[in-house]
Amino acid sequence: xxxxxxxxxxxxxxxxxxLTYNTPKPLLPVGNKPLIWxxxxxxxRVGFEEVIVITTKEVQKMISxxxxxKLDVKMKxxxxxxxxxxxxxxxxxxxxxxxxxxxxxxxxxxDLITDAALHEVVDLFRxxxxxxxxLMSKAHEFTETVPGQKGKKKxxxxxxxxxxxxxxxxxxxMANEADLDEGVVIRKSIMRKHPxxxxxxxxxxxxxxxxxKSVVDFLADNKSISSIRGELVPYLVRKxxxxxxxxxxxxxxxxxxxxxxxxNVNLEIQxxxxxxxxxxxxxxxxCWNDHRGDMSDAYHGGRLRCYVHIxxxxxxxxxxxxxxxxxxxxxxxxxxxxxxVHPSAVVSERCLIGADSIIGASxxxxxxxxxxxxxxxxxxxxxxxxxxxxxxxxxxxxxxxxCNIQGSVICSNAVxxxxxxxxxxxxxxxxxxxxxxxRTNEVIVGTDQLMEI
Amino acid sequence: GTSVVVYMVPxxxxxxxxAVVVSMFSTIIxxxxxxxxxxxxxxxxxxxxxxxxxxxxxxxxxQQIPLRSDYGYKVSLFSHLHQYSRKAPLTQLLSIPSTxxxxxxxxxxxxxxxxxxxxxxxxSVALLHAFKQVIRxxxxxxxxxxxxxxxxxxxxxxxxxxxxxxxxxxxxNAIKYIKKEISNIPSQCKEEEAKTKLLTCIDxxxxxxxxxxxxxxxxxxxxxxxxxxxxxxxxxxxxxxxxLCEAFEKSRKFRVIVVDSRPRLEGxxxxxxxxQRGISxxxxxxSALSYILPEVSKVFLGAHALLxxxxxMSRVGTSQIALVARTYNVPVLVCCETYKFCERVQxxxxxxxxxxxxxxxxxxxxxxxxxxxxQDVSSLGLLNLVYDVTPPDFVDLVITDLGMxxxxxxxxxxxxxxxxx
Numbered sequence: 001x002x003x004x005x006x007x008x009x010x011x012x013x014x015x016x017x018x019l020t021y022n023t024p025k026p027l028l029p030v031g032n033k034p035l036i037w038x039x040x041x042x043x044x045r046v047g048f049e050e051v052i053v054i055t056t057k058e059v060q061k062m063i064s065x066x067x068x069x070k071l072d073v074k075m076k077x078x079x080x081x082x083x084x085x086x087x088x089x090x091x092x093x094x095x096x097x098x099x100x101x102x103x104x105x106x107x108x109x110x111d112l113i114t115d116a117a118l119h120e121v122v123d124l125f126r127x128x129x130x131x132x133x134x135l136m137s138k139a140h141e142f143t144e145t146v147p148g149q150k151g152k153k154k155x156x157x158x159x160x161x162x163x164x165x166x167x168x169x170x171x172x173x174m175a176n177e178a179d180l181d182e183g184v185v186i187r188k189s190i191m192r193k194h195p196x197x198x199x200x201x202x203x204x205x206x207x208x209x210x211x212x213k214s215v216v217d218f219l220a221d222n223k224s225i226s227s228i229r230g231e232l233v234p235y236l237v238r239k240x241x242x243x244x245x246x247x248x249x250x251x252x253x254x255x256x257x258x259x260x261x262x263x264n265v266n267l268e269i270q271x272x273x274x275x276x277x278x279x280x281x282x283x284x285x286x287c288w289n290d291h292r293g294d295m296s297d298a299y300h301g302g303r304l305r306c307y308v309h310i311x312x313x314x315x316x317x318x319x320x321x322x323x324x325x326x327x328x329x330x331x332x333x334x335x336x337x338x339x340x341v342h343p344s345a346v347v348s349e350r351c352l353i354g355a356d357s358i359i360g361a362s363x364x365x366x367x368x369x370x371x372x373x374x375x376x377x378x379x380x381x382x383x384x385x386x387x388x389x390x391x392x393x394x395x396x397x398x399x400x401x402x403c404n405i406q407g408s409v410i411c412s413n414a415v416x417x418x419x420x421x422x423x424x425x426x427x428x429x430x431x432x433x434x435x436x437x438x439r440t441n442e443v444i445v446g447t448d449q450l451m452e453i
Numbered sequence: 454g455t456s457v458v459v460y461m462v463p464x465x466x467x468x469x470x471x472a473v474v475v476s477m478f479s480t481i482i483x484x485x486x487x488x489x490x491x492x493x494x495x496x497x498x499x500x501x502x503x504x505x506x507x508x509x510x511x512x513x514x515x516q517q518i519p520l521r522s523d524y525g526y527k528v529s530l531f532s533h534l535h536q537y538s539r540k541a542p543l544t545q546l547l548s549i550p551s552t553x554x555x556x557x558x559x560x561x562x563x564x565x566x567x568x569x570x571x572x573x574x575x576x577s578v579a580l581l582h583a584f585k586q587v588i589r590x591x592x593x594x595x596x597x598x599x600x601x602x603x604x605x606x607x608x609x610x611x612x613x614x615x616x617x618x619x620x621x622x623x624x625x626n627a628i629k630y631i632k633k634e635i636s637n638i639p640s641q642c643k644e645e646e647a648k649t650k651l652l653t654c655i656d657x658x659x660x661x662x663x664x665x666x667x668x669x670x671x672x673x674x675x676x677x678x679x680x681x682x683x684x685x686x687x688x689x690x691x692x693x694x695x696x697l698c699e700a701f702e703k704s705r706k707f708r709v710i711v712v713d714s715r716p717r718l719e720g721x722x723x724x725x726x727x728x729q730r731g732i733s734x735x736x737x738x739x740s741a742l743s744y745i746l747p748e749v750s751k752v753f754l755g756a757h758a759l760l761x762x763x764x765x766m767s768r769v770g771t772s773q774i775a776l777v778a779r780t781y782n783v784p785v786l787v788c789c790e791t792y793k794f795c796e797r798v799q800x801x802x803x804x805x806x807x808x809x810x811x812x813x814x815x816x817x818x819x820x821x822x823x824x825x826x827x828q829d830v831s832s833l834g835l836l837n838l839v840y841d842v843t844p845p846d847f848v849d850l851v852i853t854d855l856g857m858x859x860x861x862x863x864x865x866x867x868x869x870x871x872x873x874x
Contacts, residue, residue, distance in 0.1 A: 002556035003549060047548020106549075119545045126544075126556075127563040278582040278659070286575035287689035287722045288568055295729050 001103050003122070003210070005048045008090050009036055009055040009110035010082055016322045018443055019411065022429035024059045026110040028325070029377055029394050029412075031332030032342075032360040035319055038113045038335070040073045043106075046118045050076040052100060054093045055110075056084040089226030091219055098220045105216060107228060109207035113328050114316040115335055116206070116309075124169060124307040125210040128290075128299075129279075132236050132306040133210040134171070136162065136203045137316035142323040144330065144390070147408050147424040147441065163199045164308060170290070171306040172197055174237045176230070189241050193300045194291070205229060206316050233306075240304050322426070326409065329375050329392050333358055360395070377412065400435065497619055498805050501533045513616070516609035517553045519546035521616045525811050528834040535619070536808040542566055543617055557586040558610045562617035571719075573757050573793060574663055574691045577623045580614070581655050584631060588651050592644070599647050600638040607632070619807050622758030622766070622795040630658060662792040666854035667692055670788050671699040673852050674753070677786060682707040682750045685778075687739075688768045689719035690755020692788045694726055697753075701732050708732070710749060714739040714770045716813040716837060739770050742777050752778045754843075756789040761867055762798045763845035763860040765789075769838045772802070775847035784849045787860075791853050794867055802841040811835035 013025030020028065026036040036053075043051055060079050080097055082088055088096070094107070106122070116135060125133035161184055163173025172194055173186060184199070191197075207229060215236070225231045289298045299305060315335065317328045333340065333356070340355070341347060345363040354372035359365065363376055366384045374388045377395035382388070386399050390407045393399070397410050400418035407424040410416065414427045417435030427433060428445035499505040500523070513520050524538035544563060551559045561583045564570040570579045584607070591606065593599045611628060614620065620628075634654045638647045674696045678684065684707055686693050697709060709732055713720025720736065727734050737745050752774060758766040765771070765787050778785050799805055814835050815824045827833050845860030855866060 002551055002559070005550075047552075048550055049552075117545060118549055119542070119547075122549055123542060123544055123563055126560040127567055127569055129560070276582070278578060278585070281659075281664075282570060282575050282579040282582065284575075285572055285578060285691040286570050287572050287691070287719045288570070289722055289725070292721055292725075295725060 003048075003104050003106050004101060005043050005051040005106045005108065006094065006097070006101075007036070007039055007043075007051050007053045007108050007110055008093060008207075009053055009059060010084075010088065010093060011110065011320075012084075013111075013320065015320050016325060018426050018428060018445055019322065019325065019409070021445070023412065024056065024062070025320075026055060026059050027062055028319070029375075030113065030319065030325070030328050031336075031375060032358055032377055033332070033336075035113075036110045037073070038332070039108045039110055040075065040077075041336070042112075042114065042116075042118070043108065044073055044075050048075060050078060052078045052080060052097060054080045054082060054097065057081045058084065089230075090228040091225045091232050094216055094228070095219045095223070098216055101213060101216045104213050105211050107207075107209045107211060109318070111319040112206055112208060112317070113319060113332060113335065114206060114208075114311075115314050116208075116311050116316060118208075120309045121208065122210060124309060128305055128307060130210075130305045130307045131212050131215060132171075132233065134233070134306075134308050135206040135208040135311065135316075136308055137206055137311040137314070139202050139204045140327075142327050144323070144326045145407050145424055146323045146326065147426045147443065159201045160203065160205065161199055161201055162203050162308070163197045164310070165194050165291075166196050166198075167290075168198070168310060169307050170194075171237055171308045172240075173199065174234050176234075179234075187241065189243075193241065193294075193296070195293075200310075203310065204316060204318060207318060209233070236304065237306050240302055240306055322409070326392065330356075330373070366401075383418075495805075497535060497615070498533055500535055513612060516612055518609055518613045518616065519543060521546075525828060526834050527808070528836045530803055531806065531808055531836065531838075534806060534808045537566070537810065538812065539566060539568075539810045540812070543613070554610060554613050555583075555587045555590065557583045558613060562614050565614065565618040572689065572691055573621050573623045574790075576621055577627050577792075578659060578663060580624050581627060581631075581659055585652055585655055588648055588655075591648070598640055599642075599644060600636050600640065603635050604632055607635075622797070623793045626792050626795065627658070631655065662790060666790040666792070667695050669854040670790065670852050671696045673857055674786070674788060675700045675703060675705065677751070677850075677852075677857075678705050678707055680706040683710060683748050684708070685710045685712060685746070685749040685752045685774070685783075686723065687712045687720070687752075687754055687771055687774050688714065688717070689723040690788070692790070693753045693755045694723055696788060697727060697732060698730050701730055708734065710735045710737065710745055712737055712739050712742060712745075712770075712774065716809075717768075719768070739773065742774065743781075746777055746781045746783060749778070749781075749783050752783055752785045754785060754787045754848075756787050756793060757840055758797075759787075759789050759794045759851065759860075759863050760799050760842065761794075761796050761864050762800070763848075763863050764799060765843040765845075765848055765851075765860070766799070766840050767843065769802075769841045772841045772843040772847070775843045779847045785847060786850045786852060787843075787848050788852045791855055791866060791870065794863060794870070796867060799842055800844075802838070806841075807839040809837040809839050811837050813837055 009026040011025055013020035027034045030038070040051065060081055082093060082096060121133050121135045124130060158177035161173065161175050161177070164170060165172055172190055175184065209228060219225060219232070225235065283298060315331055317324055319325050319328045340357060341353065341359040342361040342363070344361045345359045345365065347353065347359065347365045348367045350367045351365050351369040352371070353359065356373050357371045358375045360376055360378040360380065362379045364381045365371070366382060368384050369382055369386045371388045372390070374391045374393065376382065376393045377397065379395055380393055380397045382399045383401040385402045387404045391405050392409045394410060394412040396413040399405065399416045402419040403416050404421045405416065406422070408422050408426065410427045411429040413430040415432045416422065416427070417433050417437065419436040420433050421438045422433065423440040425439045425441065426443045431444055431446060433439070433444065496505050496509050510520050521537055521543050523536050524541065525536060527536050542563065543566065544559065547554070547559065561579055564579065565576065570576055587607070587610065591603060593602060634651060638650065670692060678700045684697065686709060700707065709727055711720045711724045711727070711734055713736065724734055724736050754767060754771055754774065756765050756767045760766060775785050797805070814837055815822050827835055848860045851858050851860055853866070858866065
């Protein structure tokens with residue numbers, strides 16, 4: 001077996017609490033499918049037959065009991081539950097399933113929506129015998145107005161500095177602005193080996209990583225690393241150029257198995273890729289070099305290599321903020337070609353449904369309604385003379401007559417009273433908007449949620 | 454066929470009938486033998502024949518290997534060969550945790566098609582390494598024999614590797630050797646024992662045919678290098694590099710001229726390795742060959758394969774070097790291990806060759822690529838040949854691990870090898 005897929009679905013969605021306080025993030029509807037469906041669909045399309053899904057007990061219960069949550073994936077899902085309050089990072093979760101990991105892993109986050117060609121990432125991993133291979137994409141500006149945002153958009157979160165070499169494939173440097181005090185510090189050893197480095201800041205990390213099995217074993221021994229993205233990846237990128245990993249050590253294959261079980265095993269041996277003598281002979285006889293201009297061998301003799309595939313075009317979104325959620329809802333229909341209007345929805349003839357709207361199953365759309373650029377969830381009732389534009393309506397919502405909803409997100413089971421005028425608002429789960437209300441640019445959530453904070 | 458003497462008998466008799474029957478029988482037998490001895494033309498040189506292409510597609514479908522499609526306009530003289538693009542790897546048609554093909558074979562195929570493993574020796578060693586992994590992970594299914602089932606398991610892998618990059622002659626010989634070893638495993642042998650036997654066979658093959666052969670060739674070649682020599686090498690040959698490094702270590706005083714050619718520019722790597730050792734080198738492109746040749750005292754060339762009629766198949770440009778060297782009366786020495794000798798006969802570089810990605814010929818300088826839209830120009834074809842054949846009249850000596858032989862003795866070596874086997 002070559003690769004095992006691990007899907008991280010235990011995240012809390014801490015940056016969009018308004019949406020996730022009632023529905024866990026993996027089950028948020030995007031284009032009327034749960035968010036977790038998208039990475040699962042990606043893995044299935046590419047050819048995986050089973051996935052290890054790390055999630056919370058709540059999500060597991062909802063997946064199995066809730067009929068609205070359709071997971072029509074044919075793969076075998078191995079659900080591993082972790083305690084929600086254990087505050088486990090992604091690396092902690094990997095450590096938790098160390099026993100199940102038998103080969104190299106492909107770690108995917110549940111909030112990734114992409115149509116990337118995964119073989120590009122995996123080919124880098126295979127061809128160069130890399131320790132880490134990841135996917136990144138050029139960030140797109142979010143054009144939709146985000147409900148509940150007062151004033152100018154914040155200048156954004158801390159930037160990521162990603163340094164790649166001339167080919168754009170080898171990952172040389174990775175740091176987050178939060179970790180840097182005064183400026184970007186690059187070691188001389190890196191500059192000596194790679195004098196030309198391109199540092200990019202406008203990239204989105206898709207949180208899709210191919211990791212060697214030895215990295216998972218290393219995590220088991222080093223319990224201080226808790227997040228893959230925040231700690232493990234920068235550590236591996238830095239370790240590529242550290243002196244200890246580059247000392248020539250030709251480790252025999254028979255010793256590999258012994259050393260794996262030895263608890264006092266050396267960190268460098270664990271992390272560095274184990275080249276057999278034959279591979280060494282091959283490299284010696286082969287006339288290929290990944291760089292030119294200096295006297296060193298291919299890869300500068302380094303055993304640990306990190307690669308990145310940067311997507312120029314195509315869809316790649318991490319749905320972890322409200323803005324990303326809205327953008328993803330706009331683009332999600334392009335990823336699957338099901339009919340926009342579900343066959344079981346009851347849509348009356350005298351309503352205008354735009355071509356880029358999605359109507360979910362068992363909906364009831366009454367006369368004289370106009371639905372443009374919106375997503376209507378499952379089992380939603382929309383009464384007469386309602387205008388819905390640019391909005392996301394989740395499941396089980398009731399919209400009474402004469403409402404006007406624009407640029408808003410209405411969460412599940414909410415009720416919008418008749419004649420209400422909602423512009424750029426976020427209406428929380430099971431909230432009631434009184435009739436003839438006029439709300440603009442507000443976040444309407446329940447009082448119990450406010451008290452939680 | 455046979456020459457059958459049929460003697461006319463005036464009347465029908467049993468002898469006459471018997472003679473006719475015997476002659477028919479023997480012609481049929483000879484017909485079969487003829488088919489067995491004469492090999493059919495391989496599929497990779499009949500790409501312009503749609504029937505052959507269809508047969509290949511069917512075979513690949515049966516083995517569950519995806520078919521790699523040809524790319525770009527092919528120059529008409531070479532339209533019978535495959536031409537693939539490096540930007541369309543075979544892996545995009547495979548499932549990602551590859552189940553049909555062993556992961557180490559997928560990795561190997563990727564490394565071949567991207568050029569990470571290049572060079573006849575490197576490719577053979579990498580192939581044998583991957584086969585070792587395959588054998589290690591192999592388990593005999595019930596009611597099957599290892600000697601037959603393992604060979605059948607290897608066939609789709611070989612087709613896959615062929616699709617990634619056409620097999621070299623050295624790889625072909627290595628595969629023949631492994632298949633023979635596997636078939637010779639006695640049926641009462643236990644699986645673990647059989648596997649260890651095969652693994653040691655592979656290790657021994659590499660040790661004998663590649664590593665020790667290189668040492669033997671170096672020993673012979675160093676006798677031919679005298680102090681004050683100016684040696685010309687072309688491109689990158691692991692064997693020639695090895696010889697020069699060993700000669701330098703044995704304190705011979707010589708300098709090297711490295712001749713290089715586009716688009717591969719393999720000479721740069723050869724140059725790096727020689728300079729790293731401390732050998733003084735000069736670097737020229739092949740267009741400067743006749744300018745530099747008056748300085749040269751010997752030419753050392755590596756070979757991809759040695760054909761049965763004494764022709765040397767090597768990187769494209771080698772025949773030019775040999776031709777110009779002959780004109781200047783500079784001795785040309787070809788170094789080649791015996792496991793690269795193959796029974797094919799070829800007198801020109803057209804009939805069997807390899808076409809590399811034509812996009813490699815495009816060069817970007819100061820942000821501009823002149824040939825960017827070469828596909829749109831209907832009368833333009835880009836040709837990126839990989840190999841060419843050098844006639845034996847231009848080669849003065851072939852240094853093999855069996856000794857130093859003239860080019861015309863190659864069929865003798867092949868015959869002796871076949872007798873051994």
